[in-house]
Amino acid sequence: RLKEDLKDFNGLDKISKIKVYDFKFIKEGDRMDGVLAHELQEVVPYAVTGEKDEVDNKGDIKIQNVDYSKLTPILIKAIQEQQETIKQLTNRIINLENK
Numbered sequence: 001r002l003k004e005d006l007k008d009f010n011g012l013d014k015i016s017k018i019k020v021y022d023f024k025f026i027k028e029g030d031r032m033d034g035v036l037a038h039e040l041q042e043v044v045p046y047a048v049t050g051e052k053d054e055v056d057n058k059g060d061i062k063i064q065n066v067d068y069s070k071l072t073p074i075l076i077k078a079i080q081e082q083q084e085t086i087k088q089l090t091n092r093i094i095n096l097e098n099k
Contacts, residue, residue: 011077017043018071037064047071 019039024031038052041064050064 012081014074015078
């Protein structure tokens with residue numbers, strides 16, 4: 001009731017375009033895995049808020065934020081696509097073994 005213009009998309013294609021890094025935060029020194037917001041913004045713009053290299057009136061960095069929850073539907077779609085490929089390849093192997 002609240003959505004319209006439903007379109008299919010290729011989840012694996014989108015996921016493949018997202019670069020993931022192991023990085024260290026400069027201030028905290030903590031390591032983690034994640035993405036660079038400005039790179040993700042090119043692939044999934046609605047998952048990122050803020051602008052690349054933006055600063056406030058004082059020249060202080062205005063950080064971009066990533067909402068990782070917005071990637072979940074794309075990840076689900078990619079897994080579904082992989083599962084279909086696995087199923088097709090499994091069936092092909094079975095058919096070749098039965099010849």
